[in-house]
Amino acid sequence: MTTASIPWMQSDVARRPLVERLHDWVTTVDHKRLGILYVVYALVLLVVAGIEAAIMRIQLMAPHNDFVSPQVFNRMFTMHGTTMIFFVAMPLVFGFANYLVPLMIGARDMAFPRLNAFSFWLTAFGGVLLHFSFLGGSGLYGAGTAPDVGWFAYAPLTAKTFSPGHSTDYWTLALLVSGFGSIGTAINILTTILCLRCPGMTLGRMPLFAWLSLTMAGLVILAVSPLSAAQMMLLVDRYLGGHFFDTQAGGSAVIWMHFFWVFGHPEVYVLVIPAFAVVSEIIPVFSRKPIFGYPVMVAATVCIGFISMSVWAHHMFTVGMSPAANGFFVLSTMAIAVPTGIKIFNWLATMWGGTIQFRTPMLFCTGFLFQFLIGGLTGVMLACAPFDWQLGGSYFLVAHFHYVIVGAILFALFGGFYYWFPKVSGRMCSETLGKLHFWLFLIGFHLTFDCMHVPGILGMPRRIYTYEPGRGWDAWNLWVTIGVVFQGLGTLVFVGNLVWSYFEGDRAGSDPWDAWTLEWSTESPPPVYNFAALPVVRSRRPLWDLKHPEDPDWKYEQ
C-alpha cells in the first residue's frame, strides 16, 4: 500500500506540469475520470462522424452531384454509422453510467476499477484502429482502406471475394476490440449496482438511472457477445478459409443477419434505455414532483429489456422468412410499444400538475418526449411487415432511426450534459448558450429528419450515391442538407458552451438544481473517494429527506 495525497483532488495546490497531469489521466482508475474520458472521447468522435455525415449530405444536396466518388460515399456512410453507434453513442452512455452510477448508489468506486480502465482503453483503441483505416491504401485522399460495407457488414458482401483487401478487416477487428471493452464495462456496471449499494439503498429505492443502467448493462452482455462471436467467425472465413457465411460452400448469409441483428436491435435499447434514465432523473427535478409510478417505470424498463431480445428479425422482413416468423416478429415488435408507451405516459404524468422550470436540461427532455413519440410511432408503422416491404429500403427508414437515435437519445443526453455538468466541473453551464444550442439543434433536427421522410415515401432508396433530377426528391434533399448546417452550428455552440463554462461559468455549489439523488449530496466536482462517510438511505429521494425532515419521503414509501 502506498500513502499519497492525490493532487488533482485538491483545488488549493499549485498546478502541476502538463505531462504529470496527463500521466494522472492515463493511469487513472477512478470511475469519475474514466467517465469523463469516455464522454470526451465520444464528443471528439461525434465531430468526426458529423463531418462524415456532412460529406454525405453535401453529395446528396443536389442531383448528379460529384462532390465525392461512389466509393468514398460508401466509406463515409459505413464509417458514419459505425462510429456513431460504437464510438459515440455507446461511449457516451458508458461515460454517463461510469460517472453517475457509483455516486447515485452511494459507492466509492466501481466494483472493478482496473477492469474499468482496461475497458475504456479497449474502446478507445478500437476507435483509433477503425479510423486508422483512413491512412491505409491510397491514404486519406480516396479515404484509404476505410470500411465500405455498411455498419451491418452483410455477408456475403464481406467475403474475401467481394471485399478484397483489408477494409472489412478493419471494421471487424476494431469492433471486436471495442466489443471486449463494452462487455467489460457492462460486467462492471452490473456488479457495482448489485454489490456496492450503500446501506438502505435497496433495489426498490435505487434511482431510476441506476435501475435503467442495470438493464442496459444486462443487454450489453447479452447483445454484444453474439456480435463478437459473429466477428470471430467472419475473421475465420476471411483469414483461415472458413465457410460460415460462404453460400457457395454450404454456409449461410442469413446466419450473419441473425447474429448481427440479435446484437443490432437490442443495441437500440442499449442506447435508448440510458436516455430514458437521464430523462427520468431530469423531469421530476424540473417539475418539482416525484417520478410518477416508480415501480411501473422499473417494470416497464425490465420488460423492454426482455422483449428487445425477441424483435431482431423485424430487420429481416425482406429476407423471405416464413409468414409465421414474420407474424411473431411483427407482434413482438409492436408489443414493445406497450411498456415504452407506459414510460411516456408516466413522464407526462410527472410533469402534469408540476411546477415546471424550463431550464436547458428540461428543454432538451421536452424535445426528447415529442420526438421519441414520433420516432416510436414510425417504428410501429415499420413493424408491420407489409409496410416494411414498401419502405424498409428507403429513406423513410433512415429518417425513422435517426428520429430515435438523434431526436430521442442525443436530445436526452444533451439534457444530461447540461444537468450534470455542474456536478462534474463545479461550474454552471451558460443558460443563454444552452438555449441557443437547443433551438439551433431543434430546428436543424426537424429540418433534416422531418424532410427525410418524404423522399423515402416518394421512393428514394437508402445508401444511394446520387439520383436523377425530376423525381420530387431534389428540394427535400436540399432542405435535409440545410438542416445539417443548423445541427452543426448547434453542436459548435454546445462544445463552445462546455469549454467557456468550464473556465468562466458561475460556481455551481454541490446542489444547484435543488435535486434529490445522492450525487448532489457531495461536492462539485466530487472528491476521489466520493463520500467521506457512506450515506444511509431511507427512501428513493434521500436528499429530499435531508432537506425536509418535517415531511420525508420514507413516510410514504414504506
Next chain:
Amino acid sequence: MPNTLEVPAPTAWPLVLAFGTTLLFAGLVTNESLSVLGALLMIAGAVGWFRDVLPQEAHDVVPVRPELPAAVTSRRNVARIELAGELPRAWLPLETYPVSAGIRGGLAGAVAMAVLAMLYGLLSQRSVWYPINLLAAGFFPAAVTASTEQLAAFHLNAFLVAVLIHLLTSLLVGVLYGAMLPMLPRRPILLGGFIAPLMWSGLLYSALGIINPVLNARINWLWFVLSQVGFGVVAGIVVSRHERVRTWQRLPFAVRAGLEAPGLMHEHPEDRGE
C-alpha cells in the same frame, strides 16, 4: 468521519494490456511485427496488472476533506394541493375510472359506431356489409381490385376480421378513455366525444393510404368523422357515469401488487385468537 480513506492506486497496466490487445489485432491488417509487439505488451500488461493486485491490492491513502454543510433548500414548504385531503403531497391523479368502466364504454361506443357506419352503408350502397368489408380490406390483398358490388355483399371472413378489429380497437380506446378522462374531469365529453375523435381522424387521414388503401380510396370522411364522434360521445358518457375510484399511487407496492401477508390484509378474527 475518517481522516483518510483508501482508494485504488492509479496504474498504467490496463492501458498497456489494452494497447497490446489492439496491436495484436492491428497486425492482421498492417504488419505481423505489430502483432508480435502487441503480444509482448499483452504479457507485460497482464503481469503488471497481476502484480498490482496480488498478493495485495495496491491502494493510495487520501486525506478526507471536512464534511460538507448539511443539504439545504430554498423551498422550505412542501407543495400541497387542496383536493388531496389527508394527503400532504401532490400525488396525481387522485381518482380514476375502474377498468370495467373503460370496457363498458368501449363496448357501448363500438355499438354506436357500428350503427352509424352501417347506416352509412345503407344510405350510400344499400348494404350494411359495405363498411364492414371496407374495414377488413386491409387484411385481404384481393380487396384492392374488388368492385363496389363485391364489397357490398356478405363475406364471412371479412365479417369475422372486421368484428375482431372493431372490438379490439374499441376496447383499447375505451380503456384509454377510462385512463384519460380524469385528466379533464369537467368536460369529459369534449375530450372523449370531439377532440380525441378529431385528432384520431386527422392521424388516420394522413396514414390511411398506406394502412388500408381500399378504405382510403372509398372512404367518406364526413361519415367517418361522424362515426368516430358517435363512438366518442357514447363511450365518454358511459365511462363518465361510472363512479371514480381512488388511485393506489401512495400505497406500498406490495399492497398494490395484491400480495397477501400479515399487516397487508385484513385478518380474520379467529386468526387473531378472538
